[in-house]
Amino acid sequence: MQAYFRKHIYLPQDHGSWMFIISPLLVGLFAGHYFNNGSLYLIVAAISAFMMRQPITVALKAFSGRRTRADLPAARFWIIVYGLILVLTLIGLITKGFLFVLFLAMPGIPVFAWYLWLVSRHEERRQAAVEILATGVLSLAAPAAYWVGIGQYDVTGWWLWILVWMQTAASIVYAYLRLEQREWKSIPNRWKRFRAGSWAYAYMSFNLVSTLSLSLLGVLPRFLFIPYLLQWMETIWGIDHPALGWKPTRIGIRQLVVSTLWTILFIVFW
Numbered sequence: 001m002q003a004y005f006r007k008h009i010y011l012p013q014d015h016g017s018w019m020f021i022i023s024p025l026l027v028g029l030f031a032g033h034y035f036n037n038g039s040l041y042l043i044v045a046a047i048s049a050f051m052m053r054q055p056i057t058v059a060l061k062a063f064s065g066r067r068t069r070a071d072l073p074a075a076r077f078w079i080i081v082y083g084l085i086l087v088l089t090l091i092g093l094i095t096k097g098f099l100f101v102l103f104l105a106m107p108g109i110p111v112f113a114w115y116l117w118l119v120s121r122h123e124e125r126r127q128a129a130v131e132i133l134a135t136g137v138l139s140l141a142a143p144a145a146y147w148v149g150i151g152q153y154d155v156t157g158w159w160l161w162i163l164v165w166m167q168t169a170a171s172i173v174y175a176y177l178r179l180e181q182r183e184w185k186s187i188p189n190r191w192k193r194f195r196a197g198s199w200a201y202a203y204m205s206f207n208l209v210s211t212l213s214l215s216l217l218g219v220l221p222r223f224l225f226i227p228y229l230l231q232w233m234e235t236i237w238g239i240d241h242p243a244l245g246w247k248p249t250r251i252g253i254r255q256l257v258v259s260t261l262w263t264i265l266f267i268v269f270w
Helices: 015-032 037-063 069-095 099-105 108-120 128-138 141-150 156-181 190-196 198-216 225-240 248-269
Strands: none
Touching: 015 037, 015 128, 015 141, 015 156, 015 248, 037 069, 037 108, 037 141, 069 099, 099 141, 108 128, 128 156, 141 156, 156 190, 156 198, 156 225, 156 248, 190 198, 190 225, 198 225, 225 248
């Protein structure tokens, strides 16, 4: 029985990815101001679907020879467990009248299929495009939580989706920069450091300028640009202070702290 409870089978191993599902859920729930039974169903459904990726990935790796087939029974067990929880919570959402929310899961099907295809080819690592698309899918949890909270569809939910996805996409680009920096042999001059970080800087600057402009125009809450200012400042610091020799865990923890602060500030200023 102990073989069924190995963390690498039932828990996602990329720990930083947890914020990509938790953050949009929290943003949507707090923006909606209401928490009901439908909200609980949605939270459990979203997390179950998120966690099911791990045993499915393990099973595929076992079938393709990248892992031992001894992992298959445990992987099947957790796929069934998460699958049953997902089905039951989706039924709960439907009975509460939120069938329309389920359509938000549709974009996740081709993106997940693409990811599994990459896994089968042993090419899933360092795929920024897939990760950015995947976070776009996960960010749909924000409008879902918002609509369930207020009990109906509202266009504001799409604003939440766009704003959350902007943050997560920029975070991924910045994380790739930090992982690249740790492999440098020495710290280059300032011009080369900023040239290497140009994409991360562009993403963060676009987010900051966009939210600041929309805040000044009254489209978004007045101070909603502040969470993006925090990210922008972190990026400037990270470009000028390369993560030379840092362990991935240290980079991940710092990213987690910044993402957590971003989520808190977004909720406060929304």
